[in-house]
């Protein structure tokens with residue numbers, strides 16, 4: 001539990017239950033949104049003060065939504081945004097490039113027309129999808145358990161000098177799914193085949209992918225391969241993972 005004397009945004013981050021889902025929009029204060037960057041990257045948040053700094057667990061899954069512009073009509077073919085395209089540019093600029101770079105899956109959702117409401121339900125139900133997701137997570141757990149049995153997984157060590165005390169270090173368990181993996185472990189489980197690696201290298205050059213985006217793309221591709229029942233991360237998994245990344249310019253990433 002976070003200290004009640006922490007500033008509100010850090011206290012909120014620290015109090016997030018593990019794996020919870022949050023929801024943000026550009027209306028949120030910029031400083032509050034930027035405070036998400038560290039926990040989104042590392043699953044922890046460090047509060048620094050003059051005499052000490054302390055680190056808390058803050059691993060969560062972020063689900064965010066935003067309109068294309070403030071009035072919401074920018075991309076709507078039936079309604080015009082009176083201030084477009086500036087309306088959209090100003091509104092979307094409220095989310096910084098580095099924050100967007102930490103969001104793995106970005107999907108445009110068109111407005112639902114009245115005629116769409118009369119369509120039959122999708123062929124695959126939410127329950128069916130949940131079953132597929134559970135199966136993929138089982139594959140991930142078993143893969144990581146196998147690596148753990150070989151001594152390939154390390155735990156987070158307490159480090160009082162970095163504000164990471166023993167009781168908090170225990171809250172960072174060993175990785176249990178693809179989202180928890182990084183560094184050499186990610187490279188070991190998500191190495192794509194030759195075609196996939198070539199595609200990722202080309203995309204990194206053309207889209208200006210950051211090192212962070214490269215690793216996040218690999219992580220998503222590994223999960224897509226698991227959903228596909230494939231041991232290997234193939235070109236199509238890399239291609240689909242790349243399709244979910246929001247294109248960004250280098251100047252946005254440096255913001």
Ligand SMILES: [Zn+2]
Pocket residue numbers: 069070071072073074081082083084087088
């Ligand atoms: Zn607008």
